[in-house]
Amino acid sequence: MKAEITNHLASGQLARLIPTVADSKKEERATSSLLASFMVVPMFAKEVLASAGAPIGKRLKITCYTEVTFKSADKSKKPRPDGLIIIQNGSKIWTALVESKIGNAELTNEQVEEYLEIAKQLNINAVITISNQFATTPTHHPLTIAKNKIRSVDLYHFSWLSLKSKAVLLTGSKQVDDPEQAYILSELVRYLDHDSSGVSALSKMPSQWKDACNAIQQGSPMAKNCEFVEQSVSGWHQLLRHLSLNLSMAIGQPVNIALSRAREKDADLNFQEDCCQLSKENKLQAEFEIPNAASKLLFSADFLRRTINISMKLSAPKDKSRSTASINWITRQLKGDHLQDVSLRAYWPRRIPMTVAPLINAKEEPNTLVPADTNDTPTHLEVIRVIDLSARFKGAKTFIEDASKEFPKFYKDVGEQLSKWVAKAPRVQEESESTGPSIPTIFSSPDDIILNEDKAVVASDSEVKCEPLTEKAREDSNKAIVLPSQSVEGPSINQVQ
Numbered sequence: 401m402k403a404e405i406t407n408h409l410a411s412g413q414l415a416r417l418i419p420t421v422a423d424s425k426k427e428e429r430a431t432s433s434l435l436a437s438f439m440v441v442p443m444f445a446k447e448v449l450a451s452a453g454a455p456i457g458k459r460l461k462i463t464c465y466t467e468v469t470f471k472s473a474d475k476s477k478k479p480r481p482d483g484l485i486i487i488q489n490g491s492k493i494w495t496a497l498v499e500s501k502i503g504n505a506e507l508t509n510e511q512v513e514e515y516l517e518i519a520k521q522l523n524i525n526a527v528i529t530i531s532n533q534f535a536t537t538p539t540h541h542p543l544t545i546a547k548n549k550i551r552s553v554d555l556y557h558f559s560w561l562s563l564k565s566k567a568v569l570l571t572g573s574k575q576v577d578d579p580e581q582a583y584i585l586s587e588l589v590r591y592l593d594h595d596s597s598g599v600s601a602l603s604k605m606p607s608q609w610k611d612a613c614n615a616i617q618q619g620s621p622m623a624k625n626c627e628f629v630e631q632s633v634s635g636w637h638q639l640l641r642h643l644s645l646n647l648s649m650a651i652g653q654p655v656n657i658a659l660s661r662a663r664e665k666d667a668d669l670n671f672q673e674d675c676c677q678l679s680k681e682n683k684l685q686a687e688f689e690i691p692n693a694a695s696k697l698l699f700s701a702d703f704l705r706r707t708i709n710i711s712m713k714l715s716a717p718k719d720k721s722r723s724t725a726s727i728n729w730i731t732r733q734l735k736g737d738h739l740q741d742v743s744l745r746a747y748w749p750r751r752i753p754m755t756v757a758p759l760i761n762a763k764e765e766p767n768t769l770v771p772a773d774t775n776d777t778p779t780h781l782e783v784i785r786v787i788d789l790s791a792r793f794k795g796a797k798t799f800i801e802d803a804s805k806e807f808p809k810f811y812k813d814v815g816e817q818l819s820k821w822v823a824k825a826p827r828v829q830e831e832s833e834s835t836g837p838s839i840p841t842i843f844s845s846p847d848d849i850i851l852n853e854d855k856a857v858v859a860s861d862s863e864v865k866c867e868p869l870t871e872k873a874r875e876d877s878n879k880a881i882v883l884p885s886q887s888v889e890g891p892s893i894n895q896v897q
């Protein structure tokens with residue numbers, strides 16, 4: 401099949417790690433360096449392409465071409481995808497076209513749909529797009545593509561920052577054993593880090609973000625399918641991915657956006673539910689999964705109050721009998737002078753309302769969180785920071801700036817210190833701790849059991865007051881006692897109800 405694909409090529413060359421192209425061609429240079437790194441560092445290729453449906457195995461062979469054109473009967477029209485990836489894994493062959501954009505250039509529906517059509521004609525498995533636009537997951541494309549276009553060809557999207565973060569995590573964790581491969585990967589990171597590469601982080605929300613803020617502040621009704629709601633949610637999803645990638649690189653561990661199974665499978669459902677939340681509740685929120693953290697990290701934007709809310713909610717310890725002990729359990733974990741603007745919320749069983757107090761007050765006097773006339777202990781404890789952005793909330797750039805600063809700051813101030821409650825392992829009870837008289841069992845030794853016609857059965861090591869037995873009790877006792885030397889038959893299946 402590889403031969404079939406290459407036979408359709410009219411032009412193209414193997415991807416070069418150091419491409420000889422004009423300085424103005426940033427797109428071609430970045431794409432060539434990336435695809436060449438796939439060929440040289442298979443582990444990097446696996447990390448990226450596994451989420452694009454590529455067959456990944458030990459016997460992986462990757463070949464990448466750049467600036468490819470295909471033979472066509474229509475000589476006047478020769479589309480030129482930026483790259484072609486061919487993966488051979490044993491007997492399996494997987495292929496993908498690559499289209500990339502750099503800087504402020506954005507993907508277009510016309511170009512992507514054209515490449516999907518080429519892929520369908522040539523039996524190519526997927527089309528992969530790369531740009532500075534963000535997507536929640538590789539299957540959630542920033543463009544809205546007609547479903548009939550992707551029935552036979554898969555469509556995936558990666559931001560340049562997501563590719564860079566995967567390379568950073570691999571080099572930071574030293575998973576690439578080969579020193580030459582590790583060096584090449586670190587050089588790719590250094591290149592993508594430089595301003596001249598054209599790779600940039602998210603810098604502003606869509607212009608319609610301000611319109612959504614104004615509409616909510618004025619109390620105007622909003623339909624979930626109006627343009628400024630949809631554009632605001634689109635920008636929100638890009639921001640979430642931007643935050644997760646930056647925190648991933650900061651901590652050296654992958655940080656993921658927590659989605660339900662239904663949302664993860666269906667990008668349109670994920671988008672529509674957030675549009676519905678914004679139009680009805682005047683807020684947007686998402687949770688992040690951080691490896692080994694005490695809980696998920698909740699990040700939300702409240703349009704009505706113009707605040708960013710960041711929190712972590714933990715289950716309260718179940719071994720505390722006093723509510724103040726549960727509160728002290730979490731306040732003692734949080735130390736430092738940077739927590740003056742952090743609050744603590746306590747959630748209670750039944751219909752007892754949630755209580756809240758500044759963390760500093762809860763540390764000094766935990767009773768401030770305990771409702772009057774209750775002996776219950778809290779079910780959950782939430783540490784939260786509310787950042788009032790005021791006029792900066794509706795600024796397309798200022799909102800991104802504040803969110804990008806406050807999100808990792810909360811994790812550093814709070815998330816790093818928190819540990820979830822874990823039940824203690826059960827202790828082996830000493831013999832002196834057991835209660836009640838010692839009762840013989842089938843595991844007792846013969847020396848522990850004394851049979852006396854006129855006395856009750858007792859353990860030889862225990863001092864138990866003996867009483868004379870009646871005739872009937874003596875008969876029942878002899879029937880009931882079975883010595884260890886006798887065989888005991890277990891219950892049959894029919895006996896077990």
